[in-house]
Amino acid sequence: MQSLTRIIGVTNVLVVVTAIVGLWLVPGDRPVAAPPARAQERSTTAAPTGPAVGEVAEPPGVVATPEFAKQVKANELGKVPVLMYHRLVGKRRSSIDRTPAQFRQELEKLARKGYVPISAAEFAAGDIRVPAGKFPVVLTFDDGHPSHFALDAAGKPARDTAVGILLDVAARHPGFRPVATFWVNQTPFGLRSEREQEAAVRWLTGNGFEVANHTWSHPDLRSLGTKKVRKQIARLDRMLGRLGVDKVTTLALPYGSMPRSKKAARQGAWEGTRYDYDGVFLAGAEPSVSPYAKKFDRGAIQRIQSNGKKGECRKWCSQYWLEWLDKHPGERYVSDGDPERVSIPRRLRGNIEAKHRPRVNAY
Template sequence: MGRFGVVRIGVACAGLVALAACQSTETKTAAHATPNAKAAAASAELTRKANAAAAAKVRANELGKIPVIMYHRITDKPGGTDDRTPAQFRTELERLASEKYVPITAAEYVTGKIAIPAGTHPVVLTFDDSSPSQLTLDEMGTPKADTAVGILLDVAKKHPGFRPVATFYVIRDMFGKFSPEERAQVLGWLSQNGFDIGNHTRDHLNLLGKSEKEVTEQIAAGQKLITDLDKKVQVHTLALPYGNQPRDKKWALHGSGNGVRYDYQGVFLAGYTPAPSPFTKEFDPVGIPRIRSMDKKGDCVKFCSTAWLDELNAHPDERFTSDGNVATVAYPKFKAPFVDKNFAAIALPY
């Protein structure tokens, strides 16, 4: 065999030795990785079991119903069935606090960011039409005591854990302010203090039966009204005027008009039941129900806030109860068929 043949064999042998060494190293690495992977899996399973046990202890049901309560004016002289007196509003908030409800915003609800303590229940407080009775600031930028925000802040101060947050669906008549500067002051105060701002269209027109152009232009104009005043405000949701959906429901969720684009994660109606959990198959972002705030009388014997809070209190397993862990969706095992597939990875049945 010539000199060059010997060299070729030597190179080949060297390659085989290197390959064998490499394979040996990989085998050793795999051997070390397997126990580590098993340990990680065992640790994850222990964590899951501990989380499930904690969820079971508080009877967590994050597939349960959530009351989204609709308010309009808070006034000593109600002008209609949508108005509530300051005393009535305070009484309802005190009841919610005593029954372990914790306010969240509409944006938090539709995005599933429900970070409340274990054993408590979310409630969404929404205010339509941006009336001065909902928020009026004094010369020092403090909410007046008899406004909705003033009352909410006072109740929260007396009940630690009762978050003073709500969602305000604004229109052109923005809290009784007319100059851009005054309007920007109010919107800025809300966003800087953890409140949520939603679109209620610019002119509060009934969108029922309107053309796509009319619908999208009204919604886009409402979007522009907000973002022109405060570009930092992110608008996540829309409340339909009178609760009436347009001919194509999706027009309310996504669209554009006069060069302004809107893309929302939720569209709210005006009645008459608690809303589904955002983690269920039942959740429909284009038609989220709300409950009118009212005592049990007339049409409200069954379908307004007092009646529904009574119903949920009488059947506590039907309402949303948090496990206290925003990274999981906890529920009794038999409710598994109702979980939206998008949340399967963080599902925690027990």
Template structure:
């Protein structure tokens, strides 16, 4: 889970361009392959055998994540430019990610053009509400207005976008959790294959019995220091590297679901089963 990519971080949610590039390189070198949230949620992950899917999510549609230069290409040191650069030098590392859009998208200027560019280049456009309210503090009608309204704006710009996943503002559900998954407002209906939380552990395999599409956890991108570092990406990547059987490892055939036959690597507890490789 990423927010701003900035040379001057002001919170633990910010990452510098150098930090972001280093983390992507680590993921590539440790055989992770980016997939979108939509691919993850539906289990349709076409990942080479022996490699591990990773979902790169970006909340709030910050301009530091994506803007276009005068040539119509991703501007230097934005998240999209860095991702495409790393992918160009690492075979199988797909330059895809999922962006969770709120208003105004990516600074507002030329917003429709930016959304179209992302969609045309394989990036997922997800919903993050119109105004980023804490959904537990507003009425049911406002919840559906916020979600349906953002869906409408995305589809106005990109009519063939799916908009099938949703990131909860601040990770907080509305009083009725089901409204985060499906609803309707002013003639616009929505239904999400996955609803994303804010933290703070790896998500289970979408094929696992414990997979809950209404509560998909994420890991905040973070180094080995600062508040919450023990739950951040550096700590979790270290843990998964030390216990590789916990990672989802692809068999290379997206039409087949494989799992370890050796009982010595099959978790015996529910908490471990969440992180098993399926």
């Protein structure tokens, strides 16, 4: 099964590379427990001072006992879909494009099925705070394209962007947390001035979204020497710090391509700027294993391309995998609503990573 997974991963990376190369050919489009808690009120300014958009109140005193975990069918060693998006455009010109309508439809489906978004940083750190009986999902966006986020004249997220659509869906589905991760390059969201970039980054991070590293110029890191890999990563980290990101804890590999030194993707330094990530994310082809599992590799976390079931995606993109998880509920991560415990069926105890064993709540 592991060898098959590796083959699938390589194939999916090749598909992503082919599709992204196509983007370069389009002028001007290169991307330079307890019941679910309600989201807090949204901030509407570029420099929020009130509760963040993505904040969700903690469940009121949930303590998961084995009996309760069994009741909600908790399985915190189950698979988690980490969904990968690129551009949102009215007319798709690449296989990895999605239309705003397709994006909205997928979010609506996730909300109806009981998924709750968390950030890539939260997932990689194992900080999964999802109400009992619900399922975490990670929404990720590569390249910092203008279709992901923009502020309108009133300082609010533009309604037709990914953030605008996510906020609208969350407003219609209380408990569907409006949170996502944006992995950007040197020109976040197509913004040229540092003032505009800072306003965008500060709005996002101030409202519960994650802005993190996708390298400086989006190269194939496998084609670079280790020093150049570190420069690509640390230079972007330095820029994000200048724009207001307190600490960058995740990286998405351009094209899903691992550098020859795998360690250099996760840890390193360049000209005094150091980085040490909780998670490095691939382009992916399947759901990720739980961050509490022995098999979890935080240096190579799987993702799923958002797409239908045509061509290469007939078995390896989001529609296929979300349907597969519906058909195999015992394989899906189900929360116990208690962030202090890791609730699992007793038969899975041997699959827990050693450092999480004191937290195990088996039934």
